[in-house]
Amino acid sequence: MNQDIQPLNRAALEFGPFHIYWYGIIIAAGALLGLILAMREGKRRGFPNDTFIDLILFAVPISIVCARLYYVIFEWQYYSQHPSDIIAVWHGGIAIHGALIGAVGTAIVYCKIKKISFWKLADIAAPSVILGQAIGRWGNFMNQEAHGGEVTRQFLEKLHLPKFIINQMYIDGAYYAPTFLYESLWDFLGFVLLMLLRKANLGRGQMFMIYVIWYSVGRFYVEGLRTDSLMLTSTLRMAQVISIVLIVLCICIWIYRHVRGYSKVRYLDQ
Numbered sequence: 001m002n003q004d005i006q007p008l009n010r011a012a013l014e015f016g017p018f019h020i021y022w023y024g025i026i027i028a029a030g031a032l033l034g035l036i037l038a039m040r041e042g043k044r045r046g047f048p049n050d051t052f053i054d055l056i057l058f059a060v061p062i063s064i065v066c067a068r069l070y071y072v073i074f075e076w077q078y079y080s081q082h083p084s085d086i087i088a089v090w091h092g093g094i095a096i097h098g099a100l101i102g103a104v105g106t107a108i109v110y111c112k113i114k115k116i117s118f119w120k121l122a123d124i125a126a127p128s129v130i131l132g133q134a135i136g137r138w139g140n141f142m143n144q145e146a147h148g149g150e151v152t153r154q155f156l157e158k159l160h161l162p163k164f165i166i167n168q169m170y171i172d173g174a175y176y177a178p179t180f181l182y183e184s185l186w187d188f189l190g191f192v193l194l195m196l197l198r199k200a201n202l203g204r205g206q207m208f209m210i211y212v213i214w215y216s217v218g219r220f221y222v223e224g225l226r227t228d229s230l231m232l233t234s235t236l237r238m239a240q241v242i243s244i245v246l247i248v249l250c251i252c253i254w255i256y257r258h259v260r261g262y263s264k265v266r267y268l269d270q
Contacts, residue, residue: 005170010142023139030135031060034128041124041198046270047116052125055110063102064089070098074230074238095230096133096219097242103129119205123267126211127194133215134187140180141168148177148225179225186218203263209250216243216250 013020038052071093072079072086079086107125111118140146153175156166161178169176194211202210220243223229229237257263 005167007144007170008142008164008168022142026139026142027136030132031056033135034125034132037131038125038128041127042121045120045124045268047121047124051114051116051121055107055121058110059103059106062106063099064094066102066105067094067096067099070095070101071230074232095239096136097239100129117204119208119262123202123204123207126208127191127198130187130194130211130215131191134184134191137180137184137187141165141178144168144171145228146180146183146226147171147228148179149227150174151177176227177225179222182225183218183222186222187215190214190218198267201266201268203258204265204267204269205257206254206263207267209254212246212250216246219243 008022010021010023011019012022012025035052035056039049042052043049068086068089074095075093104122107121108118111121137146147169153166153170156169156175156178159178161181165178165181166175169178190211193214194207197207197210220240223237223239223243229239232238232241254263
């Protein structure tokens, strides 16, 4: 490895044998910022102040467990031989689709218990979720993971990237494409789009489905560039399969809700 290029320290703080990693800090920061955003919008849309706080207290741990289980299942060949690594989430290795399954499932149950509309809550939360995803990808950056194939330094420089990103993409003697950045930028664009669409007063549920479709389109493309994909078969990347399924599912739900007249209730309706 080029001795002039040193990776950024993955640990933000070190207390003897104990480490606090940037990965966890960045994920937590994304979740906190998303929570604040959802709370502010939820208050405007008539939800009690503690709605999203109560939800996130359940959703975050369940989502982390689901994200890790999802990843471990598809990497079982490794983890079956290294069971002590199963809980080592600070080393990375959580799947966003697993987290989303956990979060959506938790939200559905929570809304049933609280007798509130899942679709209304999901529409409010959609910009927060994609913003958290955009920020969270920088945790992958600190871990030097979720990258693409091998490239040259000249390729990275032509993208006009800051030097610290280029240097962090130097891994084990080679430069790699910053696919974490591609997805992060796509998610930030999605966040801006969703914030603008709040003013369009879409039918209830449509904001959330636009989020899922937008994210899935970008994830399908970026996943095709990555070198660390979870595989369904030797040729099928799991994230790409899930992305296609989610796009088709959202289109079907959109049509069904429109035909049944559910979309007549609008985002800005109380």
